[in-house]
Amino acid sequence: MLKIALMSRWNAACGTSLYGELIGRELMKRGYDLFILAPSNDDKLTLESDEEEVKRCYSIYRFGWTEVEKELDPGPFLNLDYNLFIAQGFRFITSMDQFREIYPKIKEKAKTIYVVHERTLSSSPFAEFDWDMLVCFDERYKKVVSEAIGEEKCRIIPYPYYPVVKGEMKEARGKLNLPQDKRIILSFGWRIEDYIPLLPIIEEVNEEFPLTYLVVADPRVAPKLDEMAEKSFVELRHEVPSTERLYTYLHASDCLLLHRKDVGKREVVLSSVVHMCLGSLTPIVTTATRYVEMLENEVIKYSILYELKDKLIRIFENSDFVKRTIEEAERHVKENSAERIVDEYVRLFDSLLAK
Template sequence: MKNEMKIGMMSRWNAPCGAAVHAELVGRRWIEKGHKLTVFAPLEEVKTREKDEPFVVRNYSNNYLDPKPFIEADYDAFVHHNISEMPMKELFGIFPKIKEKAKTVLVAHQGRIPEDPYFAKFDWDAIVCFDERWKRFLVDIFPAEKIHIIPYPCHPICHGDKTDARRKFGLPENKRIILIYGISLHKYLCHLPRIERLNKKYPLILLVLTSVDDWFDLFEAVKHRYSFIVLRKEALTIEELYTYLHASDCLIYHTDSSQYAVLSSTVHTCMGGGRPILAHNSNFVECFDKEVLKYKSNEIEEKLMDIFEDKEGCKMALKAAREYVKRNSAEVIAKKFIYLFETLSMEKEGKR
């Protein structure tokens, strides 16, 4: 390994959101490679069941920021994962002190120009976005030469035995299992009549996992009508999520298109599990080609039948997903960031 880098990263952490998933996947790879990481995270947020590591400092909220940890921590690269509800005004006040000791990198998660007036005032050394859709609007604010495309990271490939996984979680071994999970499960209700029809031909269960009280209560009421629903209230660790993936025959991901640039952190997280992902054909998955099986709402029954019958298209999707994960694994993306940090440091020292 080249010289150890000391990295400060401002981001949500151990939280169910795309910025946190990105930060955790990449940040933990940096640590594995011997780099030093300090994470500056919000004081209060909805968290997963993962426990904060010793390198996590919680020192800000929407309109409050304790500057001391930012100023006193030792780092030579500073990464800011920008999402809504960040204390940008307060960060701007200490930004000169951060720039004195570190190269600064913005990771632009929001798929449009944020309304916060401070967003465009920062003089970042580099801006990272996920693909050309982000770059098209970022060039209206920042110099094009400062904008770098680094794809969103994927969880590493991690396959598992279906029977063992089902036994671990007490799930039936003689039925098909369709998995849905997350914080927006109300969007899946429209599929229940079609899944019910499919249940007559292929005995199945719809495994519903959520930590959101409202959605748990909603499906608790609905499952009296749709008896194939198995409902569990859980805030999952990544290991538990992958075991549930291994227990399942497929994952359904459903969300409608946004008018802004978007992608699915859920799909990037789950592609390494070795199970087909059936995704609603929206711009959340337009960055994928054959890696996921896309559907319109009236096609979901047919697509699920193809998965249950292990049709050729499903095999091709799994192969394409494996290749995508290899190209964009957390380790690969972490290396791209390290190369960017090193390049910025060399430019600062006049070596380029």
């Protein structure tokens, strides 16, 4: 019988946790035995308590900490009953020396899979381990990994999307005590200072379409946002919302604004925020970077700031433009659902265990 151990962040506000939860919860829904081996010191948790399957047993890097914990409890890795081991997110782990010591014993009891989120091979030490298979999200990731490790150990399985959850704008605004008579642009996260250069553009749009720029920021970045807080059209809230509350924010908004600096040409990335939020069917406006280069009409891209102004105005005045974007977003989310992606994982499991 297939029993799985998943080494991943869990119930946390980050991309590896989102991925782990989408795959893991679908596997549990299908009746698979799943143990989650998660960090014991994660400071981005979105829930107060975990499911009984979660064992928190190693340390990771934490936001703004100068002292780094390096702890790993080998017990769950060595004593739990599993024959398939899936890991991801090695760039966060501080206790890698301890993991190196126990990995040969993990290999003795289980087939091993590593899910590659890393931008480059040098981003983390995952490539030094002998994995039975490396899962890559698309051809870009496979190209980077296979150059060093070989194609025979690489399998493309796409990153799934959070499912479509529809909501009613008026109701969502009522729950959040937001104005019913203004446009609302939403941004959230902990890199909010990157959005400060956008304020003059948003202020210009505000002159044509009265709006609220709703910014939901991680409380730890509050000292960096004084300039933003001074703007009358900005509503700044300091919280790390649960998924349910985040979707209420999304349903209350006319669009989600994502502004990311691009990465180097040799780096491979995707946007976990897009994978998290596209299913809200709230239009996503984002910089045209490598984070979204695999997407087309599912999101609305801009390259320069005045192009952003044009896109926001089109959203506010052109219902057909918004309708087309939402239709493409819904189609794409359903085509890349957790159910479909886990089907591909099950085929991979079967092939590995048959060897």
